[in-house]
Amino acid sequence: MKKVANYLWVEKNxxxxxxxxxxxxxxxxxxxxxxxxxKAEEVAKNDSLLELEASKTVLDLASxxxxxxxxxxxxxxDEPTLLNSAKADESWVVKLTGVDEAEFNALADA
Amino acid sequence: xxxxxxxxxxxxxxxxxxKNIEQSVPDSFNERFEVFRGLANERPAVKISREFLxxxxxFLSEYNAGNVTEFESLKPVKKQLYIWQGDITALRIEAxxxxxxxxxxxxxxxxxxxxxxxxxxxxxxxxxxxCAELIKKQGRKEAVGRAKIxxxxxxxxxxxxxxxxxxxxxxxxSQMKQDLLAKCYKSCLELAGQNEIKAIxxxxxxxxxxxxxxxxxxxxxxxxxxxxxEETGSEIRVVFNVFSKEDLKIYEDLLT
Numbered sequence: 001m002k003k004v005a006n007y008l009w010v011e012k013n014x015x016x017x018x019x020x021x022x023x024x025x026x027x028x029x030x031x032x033x034x035x036x037x038x039k040a041e042e043v044a045k046n047d048s049l050l051e052l053e054a055s056k057t058v059l060d061l062a063s064x065x066x067x068x069x070x071x072x073x074x075x076x077x078d079e080p081t082l083l084n085s086a087k088a089d090e091s092w093v094v095k096l097t098g099v100d101e102a103e104f105n106a107l108a109d110a
Numbered sequence: 111x112x113x114x115x116x117x118x119x120x121x122x123x124x125x126x127x128x129k130n131i132e133q134s135v136p137d138s139f140n141e142r143f144e145v146f147r148g149l150a151n152e153r154p155a156v157k158i159s160r161e162f163l164x165x166x167x168x169f170l171s172e173y174n175a176g177n178v179t180e181f182e183s184l185k186p187v188k189k190q191l192y193i194w195q196g197d198i199t200a201l202r203i204e205a206x207x208x209x210x211x212x213x214x215x216x217x218x219x220x221x222x223x224x225x226x227x228x229x230x231x232x233x234x235x236x237x238x239x240x241c242a243e244l245i246k247k248q249g250r251k252e253a254v255g256r257a258k259i260x261x262x263x264x265x266x267x268x269x270x271x272x273x274x275x276x277x278x279x280x281x282x283x284s285q286m287k288q289d290l291l292a293k294c295y296k297s298c299l300e301l302a303g304q305n306e307i308k309a310i311x312x313x314x315x316x317x318x319x320x321x322x323x324x325x326x327x328x329x330x331x332x333x334x335x336x337x338x339x340e341e342t343g344s345e346i347r348v349v350f351n352v353f354s355k356e357d358l359k360i361y362e363d364l365l366t
Contacts, residue, residue, distance in 0.1 A: 028287065034250070057254050060254075
């Protein structure tokens, strides 16, 4: 099941929620040149997930859901343009668990 | 005592020496001011002598005192809300909002006609130095939609709140950019609240060289500020500063 919030796709696989860059977001920011992920292990809704510097803007990307960060796309730290990829397995941002399913269900459908 | 024109001569010569250039200094006050402004705009954020700052502060405080409008003399158009047409650097109010860029060092283009340029020019070299400290501490560029506070140095205001607005190309404004513009206003108001600021003046963020369509920007500005005041019950008084007659009408249509 896939939802969209804060310009990110939220893909639910069992208990794991993967946040992925949307094409609209990619289009708005341009080529990504630098990313720094949050060091937090848990985020509240609207907490920063990562800061990125791209050709069109500098952006603080906020989490649409509260949860525990179980993985971040470390590869993007070395190769920021992965976040411009059309493939979700390259342009994902973080994976969350411990998300309130009702909160997820309340997001807009993708 | 040095006259204002003498002070400009000193400031120009000082900055020319720093750059190792030798150029004759023009005679008239207005020409000197333009040369001074250009050199100050280009000057990187590096340490500067007390002597320079003393002369600069004497010059700017006298220069800025010439045309001050007191916030307390303005009449609200609605509870807590004001519209004021004029030069934002001439308003005596607790905080003015600067439309910064992501480098957050002030406009570096000599004599560029943007708000960031004129705010930094009239505040003085100290402002760029303070901004550079903040950015150094942060370790990266300033993201769109946040806010940072500094002293206003030689301006009649007490503080400058710097925010970076979204850049728009063409007429289409994406949802993200609209949200980011709203976030600019909200971040500035929150930061003002944290600093117990009771009056703030906003320029029309993003509508200059950043290309955000003026009417859409004004709608977002007014809606965001009104929502913030309703939601928080904050008693802060908010001025929307406009420069042209056209901008004035946009805000008047929205608020009156």
